[in-house]
Amino acid sequence: MAMASLGQLFYISYILTNLVPSTVAQHLLTPFCIPERGNYTNGSSYQANLNSLLTSFSNTTVDYGFYHSSAGEVNGIGFCRGDIGPDKCRSCMNTSSLELRRLCPNSKEAIIYYDICTLRYSNRSIFGTWELDPYLQQPNSDNFWDVNGSNQALTKLLRHLRNKAASGGSLQKYASGEQVDFQTIYAAVQCSPDVPEQQCIDCLDESFKIIPVHMNGKRGGKAMAPSCNFRFEIYLFYEPLPDAPSPSPTNFPPPSFPPPPTNATTGNGMHLKLHALKILLLD
Structure with missing residues (x-):
């Protein structure tokens, strides 16, 4: 009876640590x-x-x-x-x-x-220029049964989210979403908001290059760099987006809020649910 209770405690601990968003x-x-x-x-x-x-x-x-x-x-x-x-x-x-x-x-x-x-x-200038080092990567230990299929689905999802995040405003460059045609994969990508749009894309593209090397077919993983990061899992790890920040009315026009999440379809029929927070600021 005691052993069963101990096993239940470990199970509950796992759920709370890994599965509850x-x-x-x-x-x-x-x-x-x-x-x-x-x-x-x-x-x-x-x-x-x-x-x-x-x-x-x-x-x-x-x-x-x-x-x-x-x-x-x-x-x-x-x-x-x-x-x-x-x-x-x-x-x-x-x-x-x-x-x-x-x-x-x-x-x-x-x-x-x-x-x-x-x-x-x-003690040097670090604002407005993307950097990839020092770099941290943490792959999941478990693999998808279909390595090629999972890699293709993940790549397409990350590229969509990369573009959404990079086009964000000067306060936040972040996007999250999931793909559902393969086994459901949840992902989030982000850049430091001071990094310009193209540099954000470049930073994320460079970080994605570790996927076939260190995360090939993995069921989850994360990578962190000074100017950008990404994470993907088979469970929902991020929370619903909070309300967009309200700029000072004396300096900025009212913010543009994103529409509710919708299903997007790519040219090859892949369905994606994308959630992006875009804050448009006018100088």
Whole structure:
């Protein structure tokens, strides 16, 4: 009886950890401390500027999931997955700020990847230019029974989502959706919002190249880079899109909201359900 109860507990734990989309815990993937950029000394102006920068990210009232700022010579960028609401995003930014300083003490450049957010800082300019390194990839251990079929379906889905995300506005470049003609595959792609449209496409295209090498026929996987990321699974891992952010009425016109999800059909008959968040901002 005790063994049966233990087995049920493991099963419930698996369901809560892997299958319930509302469970978006801040799972740390990895930090990268960049030694090539050198170290700062304790008590230096760089440390004071870094602390000021990361504290501002933790205390921000921004509710659209994209943060960028500078303090002295320190530049920082942070963004959350596009389906994550403001409270969870700010919580992830706060945790990232604390963990970066703990895990990369005295590093002048570092980046940390969580499941739902990315935070980086550097003493060089990092805004508006796409970067692929340092790179993290995590393939699922299970395979599809039809490797070729799954790869083709995944490639088509990711390309559609890539274009949707890249055409987003300056606050968010994110798209999610699923394909249903093969075994259902859910996917989400994203770029750092400061990256221009073509650079977003280039970043994602480069990251997709690891799929045939490290994720060939896999039933799930994720890849994280400073300027872009993607993830795919056979279960729904993302949440419904939150409301689009409302720009200041003194600076911007009313935002353009996306229509409800619809079925799209490609030229070869493949049906896709695409959900993209596009925020159109006029300077």
